[in-house]
Amino acid sequence: MAAAEEGQWVLMATGRSPTNIAVIKYWGKRDEALILPVNDSISVTLDPDHLSATTTVAVSPSFPSDRMWLNGKEISLSGGRFQSCLREIRKRAQDVEDEKKGIRIKKEDWGKLHVHIASYNNFPTAAGLASSAAGLACFVFTLGKLMNVKEDHGELSSIARQGSGSACRSIYGGFVKWCMGKNNDGSDSIAVQLADEAHWNDLVIIIAVVSSKQKETSSTSGMRDSVETSPLLQYRAQTVVPERVLKMEEAIKSRNFESFARLTCADSNQxxxxxxxxxxxxxxxxxxxxxxxxxxxxxxxxxxxxxxxxTFDAGPNAVLIAPNRKNATILLQKLLYYFPPQDNDLSSYMVGDKSILSDAGLKSIEDVEALPAPAETKMPSQKFKGDVSYFICSRLGAGPKVDTDESLALIDSVTGLPKGV
Amino acid sequence: MAAAEEGQWVLMATGRSPTNIAVIKYWGKRDEALILPVNDSISVTLDPDHLSATTTVAVSPSFPSDRMWLNGKEISLSGGRFQSCLREIRKRAQDVEDEKKGIRIKKEDWGKLHVHIASYNNFPTAAGLASSAAGLACFVFTLGKLMNVKEDHGELSSIARQGSGSACRSIYGGFVKWCMGKNNDGSDSIAVQLADEAHWNDLVIIIAVVSSKQKETSSTSGMRDSVETSPLLQYRAQTVVPERVLKMEEAIKSRNFESFARLTCADSNQxxxxxxxxxxxxxxxxxxxxxxxxxxxxxxxxxxxxxxxxTFDAGPNAVLIAPNRKNATILLQKLLYYFPPQDNDLSSYMVGDKSILSDAGLKSIEDVEALPAPAETKMPSQKFKGDVSYFICSRLGAGPKVDTDESLALIDSVTGLPKGV
Structure with a gap:
C-alpha cells in the first residue's frame, strides 16, 4: 500500500475555508437527504483572516477508524452529513505520492485507509455565524487535496452541499450563487462564482454579535418545519426569489449599492x-x-x-454591509452610541479589522461616551449597554486555500492526533 | 325647529360598544378612502364590562359647532374619518320627538344642528387594545340612536367601517365576520354576526398588556406600507385567507377549539x-x-x-383564548410564574374578572412566588418581572347597547359639555 515500509507514516493536508453570508437567503429543502434547496441563493464570502475554518486531514495506515476533533474536542463522525462528504471524496480519490516522505497511496487503497480530521474556527462556533458552512467546506476541500481529487470547484461545492447546504457557497471567494438545480440526483445543484472579491472591494462588513439567552431553533429543523407548515414559503421560493436573484446578480455586476442594499434587506426580512x-x-x-x-x-x-x-441569518446577529469605509465609520458611531461595551473595554469590543475604530475617531471609551445621539433616530435616547457582545469588522474575501506550512497543521505529524490534545 | 321654545334644550343619547379582537386578521386596504379591505376577517367581541367605549352624543340649537372629547380631553373632529361617519349618519337621520322634554326635531333640520360627543374607554387607550374600533363603533351607534336612524346593523357596520375598519366588527356581539365585499362603493363591505356570545360561552380570554418603550407604527400607515411593499401580502389575502375563513367559520359553528386555536395562532403569526x-x-x-x-x-x-x-394585534399585547376556565387558570399560573408583578401588588395586576386569581389558587404574592416552573418549558427558569404591565381576564360579550340611565351620560344635560370638565 505504501512505500514507507513500516506503515507508521502520517500524511496530512491543511486548508482554510471562509464563511459566507447569504444576501438572498436559502430557506427550505426540496430533498432532505441530498440537501437540495427550494430556491437559488446568493452570498458574499467573508475574509478568512476574520472568519474561517482551518482543517487538517491526516491519513495513516495506523489509524483504526475515522475520527474528528472540532476546536480540540472529539466529535462524532457518524452523522449522515459527514459520511456523505467522506464517501463522495473517497470515491474520487486518486493516486498520491509524497516523494520526500517516501509515501505512495494508490487510488484503490483509499477505501482501506482511515482519516483523522481536526478543525478549528477562528470565531465562536455558537455565535450563529455560519460556522458549519465554513467547516464543511473546509472538510471537503482539504480532504479533496489530501486524496488528490481532480474535480473542479463546482463538483466540490456539490459535495460540500451534502454536508451543509450553505457550505457549497464557501467553496468560492467574492460573490457566489448556489443554483438550486433541477435534477433529482442533485448533480446540478452547485455553487458558481458571480464575481471575485476584487470586483467590489470597497464593501465593509460589520457584524454585531448579539447577546442571546434563548436557545435557538437549529436551521436544519427550522427549515424543515417551514417547508411543512408555512403557506408563504413556496410562494416566496417560486415567485419572489427568482426575480430577486436576477436583480441581485445585476446589482452585483454593476456594483449598484442601492439595489444591492434594498434587495439584501428585503430578503433578510422575508x-x-x-x-x-x-x-x-x-x-x-x-x-x-x-x-x-x-x-x-x-x-x-x-x-x-x-x-x-x-442581513440576519438563523440567529440574532446583525451583518451590516457598507458600500465604503466612510459609511462604515458613521455606522459604527451610531451603533456604539446605542450599544456601548458592557465592561467599558473598547479594544476587545471590536475584533477583525480593529482599525475601523480609529477611523471612526474612537480611541477610548471616553470617545464612545462622547458620541452624539444620531439625529435621525427619534428613538428615546436610551442606551442598550451589554445587548451586543462584540463587533467584528471584516470585508469580502477569497475562497478556500491550502496551507503548505506544516507548522500550521492542527494534527501532529508523528502521533496523528490533534496538537495539544 | 324644535318645540322647546327658547332653543336652550339639550337632547342626548348614550351608548356603549365593545372592543373586538380579530382571529383572522384584517391587514391591508384595497381602497384607502372607503376603508375596503383586501380580505375577509373574523373577530370575537369582548365583554363590554371589561373593554368598551361609552359615548354620549348631545344635540342642541345652542351648539355653534361639532365638538368631541375623548377621555375628558377635547380632540379634533376635523379628521376625514369622523366626518365620514357624521355625514353618513346625518344623511339617514329621521324625525325625533322627545315628548317629556317637549323637543321635536324634523329630519330635514339635522343638517343645521351641531353635536357634542364625549367618549370614554374603560381601558387604557394607548394599550393597543382596539380602542378605536370600540370608539368609532360607539360613535356611529350612539349618533344613530340620537338621530333615530332606522338602518339595520349591517348598514351601521358599513358606516362604522369608514371611521375605522375594524370598528364595523364591534357592531355585533359574539363572533363576527367582516365580509370584504366586491362593490367599488363599499356597499357590500359589511359585518355579519356568525354566532352570538351565548353560542360558545365557555371561552375565557386573558390579555397580557405588555410593557413597551418603543413607539409603534400606527396600523393605518403600517398596512398602507404593507400593501405597497410586501410581496407576500396579496398572496396571503387572495390565497391563504379565503380558505382560513371557511375553516374558521366551521370551527366556530362546531365549537371545535383545536381547529379554532390552530387557525387563530397561524393567522396572527402570518x-x-x-x-x-x-x-x-x-x-x-x-x-x-x-x-x-x-x-x-x-x-x-x-x-x-x-x-x-x-393572537396579537398591532402591538406587543398577547390576547390568549382558553376553551374553558380550567385551562385559563393553568395558563394564568404559567404566565405568572414567568411574569410576576413588578411591585408585588397582585390585586392591581389583574383587572376585569379578578376571580380567576382565586380560581388559580393565587390569593397573595406569596402564592405567585411559590408557583412551580412549568415542566414543559425548557426555558431557563429566568423570570421576567415587570415585562407585563398587567393582565385582563374577560370573556365574549354582546354588541352595542343604549344606556337609558341618564345619570350615566358623559355630557351634562344643562351645559351640553362633558361632566367634570
Missing part, C-alpha cells in the same frame, strides 16, 4: 417572515436585532438612499 | 410575518410577546393538542 409564518413560529431576531434594523432604516430613510444594508 | 415582509419592516411583537408565544406553544405541544390560542 426569510424571517417565513420563519414567523411557520408553526410553531420561529423567532431568530430579538429586540436588539430589531433596534439595529430601526437604526439602519431610519438612517437610510433620512438620507433618501441606503447607506448600509443589513 | 399577519406579523407580512409586517416583517414590509419595507421598512414593522415589528409589533417584542421579546416578551415571543416568550408568551413560546410558553403557549410548548404547553400545547406537550399536550399534543392546543390548550390555549394566542
Amino acid at each position: 426569510f424571517h417572515a417565513v420563519c414567523l409564518d411557520t408553526s410553531p413560529p420561529i423567532f431568530y431576531m430579538n429586540d436588539t436585532s430589531h433596534r439595529i434594523i430601526s437604526l439602519v432604516e431610519k438612517w437610510n430613510q433620512s438620507e433618501g438612499t441606503p447607506r448600509v444594508a443589513y | 399577519f406579523h410575518a407580512v409586517c416583517l415582509d414590509t419595507s421598512p419592516p414593522i415589528f409589533y411583537m417584542n421579546d416578551t410577546s415571543h416568550r408568551i408565544i413560546s410558553l403557549v406553544e410548548k404547553w400545547n405541544q406537550s399536550e399534543g393538542t392546543p390548550r390555549v390560542a394566542y
Whole structure:
C-alpha cells in the first residue's frame, strides 16, 4: 500500500475555508437527504483572516477508524452529513505520492485507509455565524487535496452541499450563487462564482454579535418545519426569489449599492417572515436585532438612499454591509452610541479589522461616551449597554486555500492526533 | 325647529360598544378612502364590562359647532374619518320627538344642528387594545340612536367601517365576520354576526398588556406600507385567507377549539410575518410577546393538542383564548410564574374578572412566588418581572347597547359639555 515500509507514516493536508453570508437567503429543502434547496441563493464570502475554518486531514495506515476533533474536542463522525462528504471524496480519490516522505497511496487503497480530521474556527462556533458552512467546506476541500481529487470547484461545492447546504457557497471567494438545480440526483445543484472579491472591494462588513439567552431553533429543523407548515414559503421560493436573484446578480455586476442594499434587506426580512409564518413560529431576531434594523432604516430613510444594508441569518446577529469605509465609520458611531461595551473595554469590543475604530475617531471609551445621539433616530435616547457582545469588522474575501506550512497543521505529524490534545 | 321654545334644550343619547379582537386578521386596504379591505376577517367581541367605549352624543340649537372629547380631553373632529361617519349618519337621520322634554326635531333640520360627543374607554387607550374600533363603533351607534336612524346593523357596520375598519366588527356581539365585499362603493363591505356570545360561552380570554418603550407604527400607515411593499401580502389575502375563513367559520359553528386555536395562532403569526415582509419592516411583537408565544406553544405541544390560542394585534399585547376556565387558570399560573408583578401588588395586576386569581389558587404574592416552573418549558427558569404591565381576564360579550340611565351620560344635560370638565 505504501512505500514507507513500516506503515507508521502520517500524511496530512491543511486548508482554510471562509464563511459566507447569504444576501438572498436559502430557506427550505426540496430533498432532505441530498440537501437540495427550494430556491437559488446568493452570498458574499467573508475574509478568512476574520472568519474561517482551518482543517487538517491526516491519513495513516495506523489509524483504526475515522475520527474528528472540532476546536480540540472529539466529535462524532457518524452523522449522515459527514459520511456523505467522506464517501463522495473517497470515491474520487486518486493516486498520491509524497516523494520526500517516501509515501505512495494508490487510488484503490483509499477505501482501506482511515482519516483523522481536526478543525478549528477562528470565531465562536455558537455565535450563529455560519460556522458549519465554513467547516464543511473546509472538510471537503482539504480532504479533496489530501486524496488528490481532480474535480473542479463546482463538483466540490456539490459535495460540500451534502454536508451543509450553505457550505457549497464557501467553496468560492467574492460573490457566489448556489443554483438550486433541477435534477433529482442533485448533480446540478452547485455553487458558481458571480464575481471575485476584487470586483467590489470597497464593501465593509460589520457584524454585531448579539447577546442571546434563548436557545435557538437549529436551521436544519427550522427549515424543515417551514417547508411543512408555512403557506408563504413556496410562494416566496417560486415567485419572489427568482426575480430577486436576477436583480441581485445585476446589482452585483454593476456594483449598484442601492439595489444591492434594498434587495439584501428585503430578503433578510422575508426569510424571517417565513420563519414567523411557520408553526410553531420561529423567532431568530430579538429586540436588539430589531433596534439595529430601526437604526439602519431610519438612517437610510433620512438620507433618501441606503447607506448600509443589513442581513440576519438563523440567529440574532446583525451583518451590516457598507458600500465604503466612510459609511462604515458613521455606522459604527451610531451603533456604539446605542450599544456601548458592557465592561467599558473598547479594544476587545471590536475584533477583525480593529482599525475601523480609529477611523471612526474612537480611541477610548471616553470617545464612545462622547458620541452624539444620531439625529435621525427619534428613538428615546436610551442606551442598550451589554445587548451586543462584540463587533467584528471584516470585508469580502477569497475562497478556500491550502496551507503548505506544516507548522500550521492542527494534527501532529508523528502521533496523528490533534496538537495539544 | 324644535318645540322647546327658547332653543336652550339639550337632547342626548348614550351608548356603549365593545372592543373586538380579530382571529383572522384584517391587514391591508384595497381602497384607502372607503376603508375596503383586501380580505375577509373574523373577530370575537369582548365583554363590554371589561373593554368598551361609552359615548354620549348631545344635540342642541345652542351648539355653534361639532365638538368631541375623548377621555375628558377635547380632540379634533376635523379628521376625514369622523366626518365620514357624521355625514353618513346625518344623511339617514329621521324625525325625533322627545315628548317629556317637549323637543321635536324634523329630519330635514339635522343638517343645521351641531353635536357634542364625549367618549370614554374603560381601558387604557394607548394599550393597543382596539380602542378605536370600540370608539368609532360607539360613535356611529350612539349618533344613530340620537338621530333615530332606522338602518339595520349591517348598514351601521358599513358606516362604522369608514371611521375605522375594524370598528364595523364591534357592531355585533359574539363572533363576527367582516365580509370584504366586491362593490367599488363599499356597499357590500359589511359585518355579519356568525354566532352570538351565548353560542360558545365557555371561552375565557386573558390579555397580557405588555410593557413597551418603543413607539409603534400606527396600523393605518403600517398596512398602507404593507400593501405597497410586501410581496407576500396579496398572496396571503387572495390565497391563504379565503380558505382560513371557511375553516374558521366551521370551527366556530362546531365549537371545535383545536381547529379554532390552530387557525387563530397561524393567522396572527402570518399577519406579523407580512409586517416583517414590509419595507421598512414593522415589528409589533417584542421579546416578551415571543416568550408568551413560546410558553403557549410548548404547553400545547406537550399536550399534543392546543390548550390555549394566542393572537396579537398591532402591538406587543398577547390576547390568549382558553376553551374553558380550567385551562385559563393553568395558563394564568404559567404566565405568572414567568411574569410576576413588578411591585408585588397582585390585586392591581389583574383587572376585569379578578376571580380567576382565586380560581388559580393565587390569593397573595406569596402564592405567585411559590408557583412551580412549568415542566414543559425548557426555558431557563429566568423570570421576567415587570415585562407585563398587567393582565385582563374577560370573556365574549354582546354588541352595542343604549344606556337609558341618564345619570350615566358623559355630557351634562344643562351645559351640553362633558361632566367634570
